[in-house]
Amino acid sequence: NAGVTQTPKFQVLKTGQSMTLQCAQDMNHEYMSWYRQDPGMGLRLIHYSVGAGITDQGEVPNGYNVSRSTTEDFPLRLLSAAPSQTSVYFCASSYRAGVGGYTFGSGTRLTVV
Amino acid sequence: AQSVTQLGSHVSVSEGALVLLRCNYSSSVPPYLFWYVQYPNQGLQLLLKYTTGATLVKGINGFEAEFKKSETSFHLTKPSAHMSDAAEYFCAVRGDFGNEKLTFGTGTRLTIIP
Numbered sequence: 001n002a003g004v005t006q007t008p009k010f011q012v013l014k015t016g017q018s019m020t021l022q023c024a025q026d027m028n029h030e031y032m033s034w035y036r037q038d039p040g041m042g043l044r045l046i047h048y049s050v051g052a053g054i055t056d057q058g059e060v061p062n063g064y065n066v067s068r069s070t071t072e073d074f075p076l077r078l079l080s081a082a083p084s085q086t087s088v089y090f091c092a093s094s095y096r097a098g099v100g101g102y103t104f105g106s107g108t109r110l111t112v113v
Numbered sequence: 114a115q116s117v118t119q120l121g122s123h124v125s126v127s128e129g130a131l132v133l134l135r136c137n138y139s140s141s142v143p144p145y146l147f148w149y150v151q152y153p154n155q156g157l158q159l160l161l162k163y164t165t166g167a168t169l170v171k172g173i174n175g176f177e178a179e180f181k182k183s184e185t186s187f188h189l190t191k192p193s194a195h196m197s198d199a200a201e202y203f204c205a206v207r208g209d210f211g212n213e214k215l216t217f218g219t220g221t222r223l224t225i226i227p
Contacts, residue, residue, distance in 0.1 A: 033214070035217075041219060042203060042218055043203065043217040045214060045216070048213070058214065092157075096213065101159045104157040104158075
């Protein structure tokens, strides 16, 4: 089925560990982004990409890295996990300009202990 | 930069009553506006969107929203609430042309009273 696929769905990390959250879409969308969702704060943009090879920072980029080597994939790397990064992470994609709306993955629930 | 304000973090309505969730936006250019719904432990699902054209937009599950430029509002309504409407609702704006970033409000949790 066409859409945005996120893996893993759940993850527990120890403080200081690193990991990569995977995001893949099969809709040939140029635009991809990562959000984190925290209670009472809505969704906040971490990083985004307007095409392969192009990435930029969002509202809360510290502690996260991204790369976009292909149109389909947009992984999010946590370099050294901290308890403040405990959150639910969503990946989203759209055609340029977002006219058709943004398609979201089902999320990754991350706990850092 | 664009922004969204959702008035009321929690809204409770009786089953069969009108649902009204408020959203005001700020954007320096004509905005694209969206409402998303999130059911417990699930991702976000697009309810409806306004890009250009008709200002009254109809979405899924009987919801609709009206874009009012003079009031910078995009309130979500449904004439008769159903128990299955209990969820969290997010308003979002894509602002400046060439800037695909989507900015979300903080969400409104809708509770339906039997």
